[in-house]
Amino acid sequence: MPPATTTTVRRPRGEGQWALGYREPLNKNEENKKNDDGLNVRDRIIQIYSKAGFDSIDPADLRGRFRWYGLYTQRKPGIDGGRTGSLPDEELDDRYFMMRVRIDGGQLDGPQLRTVADIATRYARGTADITDRQNIQYHWIRIEDVPAIWEALEAVGLHTTEACGDTPRVMIGCPLAGIAADEVIDATPQLREVHDRYIGSPEFSNLPRKFKSAFSGCTAHCTVHEINDVAFVGVVNEDGEVGYQVFVGGGLSTNPMFARSLGVFVRPEQAHEVWKGVVSVFRDYGYRRLRHRARLKFLVSDWGVERFRQVLQDEYLGYALPDGPEPAAPLPRRDHVGIHPQNDGKYYVGFAPRVGRVNGELLGVVADLAERYGSGRVRTTAEQKMVILDVPAEHTEALADELARHDLQVRPSTFRRQTMACTGIEFCKLAIVETKQRAMDMVDELEKRLPDFEQPVTINVNGCPNACARIQVADIGLKGQLVVDENGDQVEGFQIHLGGALGRTFGKKVRGLKTTSAGLTDYVERVVRAYDAQRAEGETFAEWVGRADEADLK
Structure with missing residues (x-):
């Protein structure tokens, strides 16, 4: 008779979940x-x-x-x-x-x-x-x-x-x-x-x-x-x-x-x-x-x-939670920019720095203005913006003018208001491309080329695939990568995601749709003009992307 053999049963490694007994470090x-x-x-x-x-x-x-x-x-x-x-x-x-x-x-x-x-x-x-x-x-x-x-x-x-x-x-x-x-x-x-x-x-x-x-x-x-x-x-x-x-x-x-x-x-x-x-x-x-x-x-x-x-x-x-209702739909803009009433008769004034980039001196100015025109209370937002609270109605326009003198816009263009950028290669070890300055330059140029464009189109600029700037949920999401330019050289550029919408859909990638950093502003201008020309009344950018010809997206 052949010798008896023993079979070793290996316990599956699982996903390292503590509750299932996997307490030994797996990485x-x-x-x-x-x-x-x-x-x-x-x-x-x-x-x-x-x-x-x-x-x-x-x-x-x-x-x-x-x-x-x-x-x-x-x-x-x-x-x-x-x-x-x-x-x-x-x-x-x-x-x-x-x-x-x-x-x-x-x-x-x-x-x-x-x-x-x-x-x-x-x-x-x-x-x-x-x-x-x-x-x-x-x-x-x-x-x-x-x-x-x-x-x-x-x-x-x-x-x-x-x-x-x-x-x-x-x-x-x-x-x-x-x-x-x-x-x-x-x-x-x-x-x-x-x-x-x-x-x-x-x-x-x-x-x-x-x-x-x-x-x-x-x-x-x-x-x-x-x-x-x-x-x-x-x-x-x-x-x-x-x-x-x-x-x-x-x-x-x-x-x-x-x-x-x-x-x-x-x-x-x-x-x-x-x-x-x-x-x-x-x-x-x-x-x-x-x-x-x-x-x-x-x-x-x-x-x-x-x-x-x-x-x-x-x-x-240790107890059951009752069923509950779903929240109402969000507003078209979520950033609290502008002059709006509070519940106490005063006003808040929300303003847009350039893609979240401020500095110590500028923050000191904001503190001065918040004390002069309000109570001193200030808020940061999840859209890289700031808000000064508790401003009497009669002081709101004076505050807006003071902020504008420091390039902090209370009534910004769509491009200033809706553009976000991560840290980028200037400081981040994960980044592949420059983001902050590139986005600021793009905003400046788009304001000159499209001064009357007012639709709420979001442009999110990210230096790598990790989406710190939420590229997949932007109307125009830009993921930094190296691309080949018209001369065959490898240069900084972006893969483009289009038509993202928070809670509804992630931006789609059009086959082969990339741009060099140098060509970024030209691309954004081109696709925004196509949307503005073709959109139906009330149609969002994301809705337009869903029906647009691919040629209009390139």
């Missing part, structure tokens, strides 16, 4: 987090690295745990986009940092804005950008200056804790929360409660990847709930009670998905429990084996919302 990132919580790096920055300098920083902290406090090394100058994906981090890293300041809900009072402005001037070579998640982002930060920056921020109630990393990042909220004349609910108390309870807590400092939250009762839906991991959106149920619908699993990057409604009704006092439950599901059941599948959207896609809701209720809340 370098997970191993790094298991070795030491990212929150612990703060003490080393203060006690060691800021004193001994850049060369003293442990690489595992430098390219990993520093993110838990909003710090990334920025791109070393002079490295072209063709080498972005091929060079090791050590060669891409500059000795300076990008620092991201959390501004949850986009809310700033006068002393906070002045502090943000002063830090930019003193420590960041004047740099300060408004991000599309309401943060302020600095560049040129030295490790030696980080403790002093933290001390200044924390003295006015701001911080950088979990501004980056595999954590609950900044929670976006309507900049008009509590003052908008038409809001469904002021979500500020719920946003603050979640922030105060959970941000900086080890309970959620090791998530599979980043986690993006939004709380809003805004009728414009300015917090873009469709592309957040979790979003609480103000609704009124059939009994006339005000609360929230909850959306889960939104996100863009290289595999975009829209968030899906759980179909529930959450009372305001339940919001922090439900938020904790959703992020706990992500922590325990989220995929940790492969980084590119470690976002909540993949779990929601695989499970479906019915199972997600059931697990949330049964394993984390």
Whole structure:
């Protein structure tokens, strides 16, 4: 008889979900987090690295745990986009940092804005950008200056804790929360409660990847709930009670998905429990084996919302949530630009910097104007804009004129108002092309060529495929890449996505439709003119793209 054989049964590796028993790290990132919580790096920055300098920083902290406090090394100058994906981090890293300041809900009072402005001037070579998640982002930060920056921020109630990393990042909220004349609910108390309870807590400092939250009762839906991991959106149920619908699993990057409604009704006092439950599901059941599948959207896609809701209720809340209504449709423009009434008889004045690019001096000017014409309160928006609150009616036009003198437009052109750009190759190690200056130059030129165009066409400019500037949900989404020009040379350019619309459809890619950076403005002018000539009354750009001849899109 042949000898007996034994069969080894291999346990499947699964997706690295903690709740299923997969606690051993399956990649370098997970191993790094298991070795030491990212929150612990703060003490080393203060006690060691800021004193001994850049060369003293442990690489595992430098390219990993520093993110838990909003710090990334920025791109070393002079490295072209063709080498972005091929060079090791050590060669891409500059000795300076990008620092991201959390501004949850986009809310700033006068002393906070002045502090943000002063830090930019003193420590960041004047740099300060408004991000599309309401943060302020600095560049040129030295490790030696980080403790002093933290001390200044924390003295006015701001911080950088979990501004980056595999954590609950900044929670976006309507900049008009509590003052908008038409809001469904002021979500500020719920946003603050979640922030105060959970941000900086080890309970959620090791998530599979980043986690993006939004709380809003805004009728414009300015917090873009469709592309957040979790979003609480103000609704009124059939009994006339005000609360929230909850959306889960939104996100863009290289595999975009829209968030899906759980179909529930959450009372305001339940919001922090439900938020904790959703992020706990992500922590325990989220995929940790492969980084590119470690976002909540993949779990929601695989499970479906019915199972997600059931697990949330049964394993984390301990009670069932009632069914709830869906929010009303958003307004055509979500940015709160212009002069509009508040609920107290005063006005807010929203204005558009150039693709979110401001600086310390300019932020100081905004602080001065906010105090002179309003209460000092200022808001950042999720569209890279700013809003000054509490302005008496008789002062609104004077304020608008003062802002315009500093190139901060209250009544901007469509192109100034609707163009967004990520950081780009100037500072970002992932970028392939220049974005900020390219977008600003494009806006200036389009204003000259199409001075009377007023339709709300969005143009989003991204330096790489990761969609920080939301290219897939823009009317014209521009994804940076290297392209071949008419001379056969490889140059900076963009792949073009057309007809994206938040919550409805992602922009489509027309076969072979790319442009060089040099030809970008000509292309945008051409397609915008075609739309303007062919559009029916009330027809949006996205609707036109859906029916237009391909030749008109090229």
